[in-house]
Amino acid sequence: MADHRPVDSVDPNNLPEYGLLAQYEDVTSLKQACEQVRDAGYSKWDAHSPFPVHGIDAAIGIRPTRLPLLIFGAGATGTTVAVLMQWWMNAFDYPFLISGKPLWSLPANIPVAFELTVLFAALTGIFATLGRNLLPRHHHPLFNNERFARATDDKFFIAIEAKDGRYDATRTRELLESTGAVAVDSVPDDSKINASLPKPLVYFIVASFLAGFVPLGIAARAWFTKSAEPRIHLNPNMDFQQKFKTQSPNPLFADGRSMRPDIDGTVAEGWLRQDDAYYRGLDADANWLVGFPQQVEVSQGTMARGQERFDIYCSPCHGTAGYGDGPVARRAAELKQAKWVTPSSLHQDYLRTQPEGKLFNTISHGIRNMPGYGHAIPESDRWAIVMYIRALQRSQLATTSDVPDSERAKLR
Amino acid sequence: MSTASKTLDANDARLSPFEGGGKMIAVGFGLGAVGLGGAAALGAGAGDHFEGFLHSYLVAFAYFLAIALGGLFFVTLQHLTRAGWSVAVRRLAEVVAGTLPVLALLSLPIVIPTFLGNHALYHWADPAARQEDHLLHHKEAYLNNTFFLIRMVVFFGFWSLLARYFLKNSTKQDETGDPEITTKQQKLSAPAMILFALTLTYGAVDLLMSLVPHWFSTIIGVYYFAGAMMSAMATLIVLAKYLQGKGKLGDIVTVDHYHDLGKLMFAFTFFWAYIAFSQFMLIWYGNIPEDTIWYAPRQVGQWIPFSIALILVHFAIPFVGVMSRHAKRKTGILLFWAIWLLFAHWMDMFYVVKPTMIIEHGGEAGMLHLSLMDPLCWVGVLGFFIAAIGMGLKKHRLVPVKDPRLTESLAFENY
Numbered sequence: 001m002a003d004h005r006p007v008d009s010v011d012p013n014n015l016p017e018y019g020l021l022a023q024y025e026d027v028t029s030l031k032q033a034c035e036q037v038r039d040a041g042y043s044k045w046d047a048h049s050p051f052p053v054h055g056i057d058a059a060i061g062i063r064p065t066r067l068p069l070l071i072f073g074a075g076a077t078g079t080t081v082a083v084l085m086q087w088w089m090n091a092f093d094y095p096f097l098i099s100g101k102p103l104w105s106l107p108a109n110i111p112v113a114f115e116l117t118v119l120f121a122a123l124t125g126i127f128a129t130l131g132r133n134l135l136p137r138h139h140h141p142l143f144n145n146e147r148f149a150r151a152t153d154d155k156f157f158i159a160i161e162a163k164d165g166r167y168d169a170t171r172t173r174e175l176l177e178s179t180g181a182v183a184v185d186s187v188p189d190d191s192k193i194n195a196s197l198p199k200p201l202v203y204f205i206v207a208s209f210l211a212g213f214v215p216l217g218i219a220a221r222a223w224f225t226k227s228a229e230p231r232i233h234l235n236p237n238m239d240f241q242q243k244f245k246t247q248s249p250n251p252l253f254a255d256g257r258s259m260r261p262d263i264d265g266t267v268a269e270g271w272l273r274q275d276d277a278y279y280r281g282l283d284a285d286a287n288w289l290v291g292f293p294q295q296v297e298v299s300q301g302t303m304a305r306g307q308e309r310f311d312i313y314c315s316p317c318h319g320t321a322g323y324g325d326g327p328v329a330r331r332a333a334e335l336k337q338a339k340w341v342t343p344s345s346l347h348q349d350y351l352r353t354q355p356e357g358k359l360f361n362t363i364s365h366g367i368r369n370m371p372g373y374g375h376a377i378p379e380s381d382r383w384a385i386v387m388y389i390r391a392l393q394r395s396q397l398a399t400t401s402d403v404p405d406s407e408r409a410k411l412r
Numbered sequence: 413m414s415t416a417s418k419t420l421d422a423n424d425a426r427l428s429p430f431e432g433g434g435k436m437i438a439v440g441f442g443l444g445a446v447g448l449g450g451a452a453a454l455g456a457g458a459g460d461h462f463e464g465f466l467h468s469y470l471v472a473f474a475y476f477l478a479i480a481l482g483g484l485f486f487v488t489l490q491h492l493t494r495a496g497w498s499v500a501v502r503r504l505a506e507v508v509a510g511t512l513p514v515l516a517l518l519s520l521p522i523v524i525p526t527f528l529g530n531h532a533l534y535h536w537a538d539p540a541a542r543q544e545d546h547l548l549h550h551k552e553a554y555l556n557n558t559f560f561l562i563r564m565v566v567f568f569g570f571w572s573l574l575a576r577y578f579l580k581n582s583t584k585q586d587e588t589g590d591p592e593i594t595t596k597q598q599k600l601s602a603p604a605m606i607l608f609a610l611t612l613t614y615g616a617v618d619l620l621m622s623l624v625p626h627w628f629s630t631i632i633g634v635y636y637f638a639g640a641m642m643s644a645m646a647t648l649i650v651l652a653k654y655l656q657g658k659g660k661l662g663d664i665v666t667v668d669h670y671h672d673l674g675k676l677m678f679a680f681t682f683f684w685a686y687i688a689f690s691q692f693m694l695i696w697y698g699n700i701p702e703d704t705i706w707y708a709p710r711q712v713g714q715w716i717p718f719s720i721a722l723i724l725v726h727f728a729i730p731f732v733g734v735m736s737r738h739a740k741r742k743t744g745i746l747l748f749w750a751i752w753l754l755f756a757h758w759m760d761m762f763y764v765v766k767p768t769m770i771i772e773h774g775g776e777a778g779m780l781h782l783s784l785m786d787p788l789c790w791v792g793v794l795g796f797f798i799a800a801i802g803m804g805l806k807k808h809r810l811v812p813v814k815d816p817r818l819t820e821s822l823a824f825e826n827y
Contacts, residue, residue, distance in 0.1 A: 054825040068736070072735070100699075101697070107696050108697070110693070
């Protein structure tokens, strides 16, 4: 017992009484005894058995636990905290638009709200259970009684504490004996002597607590100090590979570059593009081409393709009818964006008379604030779009003479 | 408490077959004939190739099919887990599952017209649509009239046989008391559970998901199952309370049995919400047209209050209401919530089926398309369902009197 620190005020040889411990042989007599002790009006007492006993709480007279209310409250707190936290993070402190959803969007909050509800409720359940049962606890005065070891094996016990207002050493003993106890022992209260934790356990806990700060300390040091040392390379084979990278020097070539320039006069296969009309919209005199290059078939099929491509690439700004009122333009106007330049309407006179080649060039390379789309739309589709723009422009100035005879009759 | 010695006399009048079963059959057939007859007459008069009638009928049919399948799952689960507590109420579940052959017959108004090419319910049942619509053409190997018929025969055949098998062996044990029968049922329950999961999933895919054949949701089977278990537990609670009110069962079914049925019912209300939200959230954040096609019409016009009411009635209100131990142990309160959730289940089936009339059949957007045929169909299928239960109760003892675990169930106590 070297671990136990004696406390001056308590004489180990003359300990106060903890209470009386009564032993029973089976669960039925335990429950009957509990009912009698309960009816005698005791309040500071408990029953001990090797396994859970149905109905023992009623026999002892324990009121239903209030733990569920506590857990419900903790769960509701978890839900609230989760929703507020997500509002604060995503809609207030650092507004961040994700796939066009509202900044504070309930469906997105529900998974986290669910998790935090469960987490708060579960942790509260665990810690409130421990707390209300006064756990963890490394010693109890009943452990001094040798019989009591069998409480976890095959015997049943009732312990009445001396602190109970109705406790009387003689009469309480008589009561317990009358309930069919096979033995009633007085148990000394050594909790003042054995209150402290064993020394090695104390050292271990303190050491663990301090060790917990080591990683935090390392992280803090790295955060606040500057270092001229290069970073640590754990896998040099991957970090330093035996090869020449794009911008690295290369002693093998006279100019010292790793990247080799194209050899003069070479063209990649299929990229010669000598046809000025088709690829650049120019006629033989280097003026803008009027009409369409010979490769482009003027047909309903090309027109339909042009409409489809126009609706995909052009209409977001220019609008499906070409008036410069696409959804992007309307949204920018709605937001009053100062730097936004309104897209041109395609129904202005200078655009109606512009050569096809010039329109092709505008699509390819852009104009003013409009970026070029040459990288995204192949030549054949650019010409199809030009063809569709011509149809759009004509459609806005159409007269009845443009309507086929068969349809004209229906207009009246 | 020292109730472990409580035993049952096999001739106890409280467990003998229910004399009121005959009345249930008579009333049931009456309701069935009036309900379905009236709805069919209205459907024929509407001149829409029975489109309105078939949708109302599918709502009611899927409703009661879910309850019967939930009962079958409950029986299989109790055997699979070798459960002791549930023996006192297992016969009731066996009788509920025993309605499956009747439901197989009730599936004919859906299966036969669809097989014959009536596409008023399932758009894919139209061969012309399958030719024109690329996606339907692509899915034709699965979604075609013949294979649909084959699958329905297999599913309903399997469910009916399994339910009959469990019930037949269990009632045989009432006579012989042979504990080997319990072992046999337990052995069967494991493969039966796997096949049940597959057939229920594909059943939900065929009957409910293929209503909108462009749409797909891999969770639809679990969604239907969640509602099925919840409504089956509610049905068991209502049935046990009804029989106790008629002087049967007595104290054999105790508050502790109700408590556990209530726990399962409560758990599956939440499970339903969990699954329903899982389905919604993926579609919501993915925001892809072929997925959102299912939800978009449910968030317009009259469907907005209906969708919100579904969340409240099927989840939020009963979640708080049934949560407390008190609500589950006062059987009057529990009965109230069981009936409440049986209504919520109807809302759920209505929500799953009805918008098809808008998405696939050109119905006016934003309208519930609620008609007199909806209550009539529900009452009609309910009638036949009650009659089928009456047949089971009239024929069999109400508790498996010689089940080896009955003593354990009688002494069951709950925390």
